[in-house]
Amino acid sequence: MQAADLAVDILLGLGVAAELLCVAGVLAMRTTLDRLHYAAATTTVPAFLILAAVLIREHLTSGGIEAIAAVGLLFLLNPAVVITTARAAQRAEDPSFDA
Numbered sequence: 001m002q003a004a005d006l007a008v009d010i011l012l013g014l015g016v017a018a019e020l021l022c023v024a025g026v027l028a029m030r031t032t033l034d035r036l037h038y039a040a041a042t043t044t045v046p047a048f049l050i051l052a053a054v055l056i057r058e059h060l061t062s063g064g065i066e067a068i069a070a071v072g073l074l075f076l077l078n079p080a081v082v083i084t085t086a087r088a089a090q091r092a093e094d095p096s097f098d099a
Contacts, residue, residue: 003058004056007053007056008010008053008056008057011049011050011052011053011056012049012050012053014049015046015047015049015050015053016046018045018046018049019042019046022038022039022041023038023042024048025037025038025041026038026039032086032089033086033089033090034046036082036085036089037085039082040078040079040082043071043074043075043078046076047071047074047075050071050072051067051068051071054067055067055068
């Protein structure tokens with residue numbers, strides 16, 4: 001086993017463990033807004049760990065560039081999705097909510 005293979009395995013293991021931690025948080029929380037907090041976290045550290053593993057394996061080939069684009073879009077667009085979902089949840093709980 002080469003050093004690059006070991007690095008990929010470690011990064012993937014850490015990324016999957018972080019994703020599972022976020023899923024456990026979503027399952028454990030009671031309110032929608034608390035669940036959104038953990039759901040939003042899935043696009044930060046775990047996604048970048050998996051991206052790093054892909055880049056070690058693929059380098060800057062088309063697969064690596066596609067992975068960069070996918071994680072970049074997740075990272076940039078997720079706050080808008082979370083905010084919109086939070087506002088919709090708040091409006092569903094309180095019809096007089098005006099934001």
